[in-house]
Amino acid sequence: MKKLPRDFYTRSTLEVAKDLLGKILVHETPEGITKGKIVEVEAYCGVGDKGAHAYGGLRTDRTEIMFGPGGFSYVYLIYGMHSCMNIVTEKKEVPECVFLRALEPVEGIELMEKRRKTDKLKNLCNGPGKLCQAMGIDRSCYGLDLLGDQLYVEYPEKGRETGSEQEEEPFEIVASKRINIDYAEEAKDFLWRFSIKGNPFVSAKV
C-alpha cells in the first residue's frame, strides 16, 4: 500500500482535485477498515471563492486547519446532521481544500452497509454526508494527518509486485458546476467540480 506523499497535497488545489480522482480513501477504525475510490470532488479555493468557508481569508476555529500545509483532513458538521470531509491542499497560510462528494466502495462494504443501514451499494457513498457516514468519519477526524495510519489516501492497487509503477485505469475527467452553493454568486459558475465520466457511483444530482 502506497500513501500519497505530502508533495501531492501541497500543489495547486485544482491540480490536486483532478489527481485525487481514482485514488483510494482509507479509514482505519476499531470496527474495521473501510476503503473507497474517489470518484467525485469539488475544489474550494478559500480567498476569492464565495462558496468556501475561508472566503476572504476568514480564519476561525473551524477554518484554522486550512491555513496549515496540505495533507490534513477538514471535517465539519452541516445542517446539524451530516459530516462532510475535505482534504486540505496548498502550502501554509493558503486556505484551500478539496471537498469529497462521492466514493465507490472498495473494502469494508459490510461495515458501510451496517453504518448506513442500507444494502444498496450505490446508495452507500454517493453523496458528501453519505460517504462520511459509511466511512465512519465524524468531527473527531478533524485535523488528522493524511500521512498518518488512521485516515489516508493511497494509490490504486495495480501493477503490484512487478515494480512497475501503478498504472491507473484510464478514465475521463468531467468538469462541471459545483452544487448547492447558489449563494456564492459568480463563484457558483466555476467549473470546479470534477468526476469520473460514466462512473455509476457519482452523486445523484448531476
Place this chain on the structure above:
DNA sequence: GTGAAGATTAACT
C-alpha cells in the same frame, strides 16, 4: 448571550 444560516439528505406533493 442571542439569532440566523448552512459545501445535505430523505421523504413527500
Place this chain on the structure above:
DNA sequence: GTTAATCTTCACA
C-alpha cells in the same frame, strides 16, 4: 420540485 429535520458556527450586542 419542495420541505422538514436539527445543531454547530459565526456575527453582533
